[in-house]
Amino acid sequence: MTLSASDYEFMQSLVCDRSAIVLEANKEYLVEARLIPVAKREGFETLADMIAALRKGAPALVTKCIEAMTTNETSFFRDSSPFEAMKSTIIPDLMKAREASRTINIWSAACSSGQEVYSLGMLLRESFPGLLTWNVQFLATDLAQGMVDRTAKGSFSQLEVNRGLPALLLVKYFNKVGPDWQIKDELRAKVTARQMNLAQEWRDVPMMDVVFLRNVLIYFSVETRRQILGRVKRVLKPDGTLFLGSAETTLNIDDSWERITINGVSCYRVRDANPAKMAA
Ligand SMILES: C[S@@+](CC[C@H](N)C(=O)[O-])C[C@H]1O[C@@H](n2cnc3c(N)ncnc32)[C@H](O)[C@@H]1O
Known part of the structure; x- marks a missing residue:
């Protein structure tokens, strides 16, 4: 399940459009790590199949993928x-x-x-x-x-x-x-x-x-x-x-x-x- 250059570019622009999060070059590993579990949960055979579905629209799936791309690290009284x-x-x-x-x-x-x-x-x-x-x-x-x-x-x-x-x-x-x-x-x-x-x-x-x-x-x-x-x-x-x-x-x-x-x-x-x- 590796990401093609054009799928990565598509994800960069989708994520930026929906969240303003900038995915720099060489962050393919991050997209794979975050989205492969979503693809599995949603029943897609490959990440590429899921991205093909994203390209067609699929608003609920887009939302799930954008949420998966956010980093939610936090803790109580963080940085006191x-x-x-x-x-x-x-x-x-x-x-x-x-x-x-x-x-x-x-x-x-x-x-x-x-x-x-x-x-x-x-x-x-x-x-x-x-x-x-x-x-x-x-x-x-x-x-x-x-x-x-x-x-x-x-x-x-x-x-x-x-x-x-x-x-x-x-x-x-x-x-x-x-x-x-x-x-x-x-x-x-x-x-x-x-x-x-x-x-x-x-x-x-x-x-x-x-x-x-x-x-x-x-x-x-x-x-x-x-x-x-x-x-x-x-x-x-x-x-x-x-x-x-x-x-x-x-x-x-x-x-x-x-x-x-x-x-x-x-x-x-x-x-x-x-x-x-x-x-x-
Ligand atoms: C690293 S957490 C920070 C949590 C908390 N503020 C802290 O410092 O512990 C970043 C949060 O920003 C949210 N986020 C990312 N892009 C956002 C956007 N465009 N608008 C609102 N929240 C966003 C993510 O969903 C994530 O929960």
Whole structure:
């Protein structure tokens, strides 16, 4: 089951069209590794047969293949420092700035299976009991419907909770259901999970106080990164904060962002925005 040059080119352009993910030259092995299992599951004899079906359209199959091409690596409290910055500075500052509205909106864009958004939920619940009477909402979005469904469900395997989740938080915020761990409803109810392609038109994204857009821009072209950063600016309050992944930056892509460092971690604010206007 090896991929011909023309099938690889077709997959490169299909994946880019549907997800903005750029498959560089020489990534044939990745396409094979991700799509051969799909081809088998779907009853095709060869990967080439499945790609022939993709060429004819087959929307449900296209969706399955695009989802299979996404990389969903994540973990609880991944790269801990953004969460520490939220605890030490971002949330305390927001609690002062939003005293009047008592509303905070946080977005985990490209949420994968939900560990990031529930880490944020636990952090706020654990460290800021004063927020219990506030309206705190979390939006979690991903291209892959399978990931959105997992986030909405909030159920994690033993292996997943072993990655980054302190035992104290596990027993406090999860119930054991069969072999898995189910996030408690009090946290799950705060999360709206929905499918959204960051590279297409954004609909119904409320104004955000904090955006976690981590470990997804790396898959896109510079032009797509620039477009997405431009859209984030439109949904981020002027004193709002953007977190990117540790290998990602706005530098040399969109210089209207100012990089600020909190306890050693970089985050970003819109340069020259006027936070005074946005208090409350
Ligand atoms: C590596 S995970 C990052 C998860 C989490 N943000 C973290 O840092 O742990 C990347 C996620 O981006 C999603 N993704 C890829 N392309 C996307 C797109 N065009 N729009 C929205 N999400 C996308 C994938 O489905 C995947 O779940």
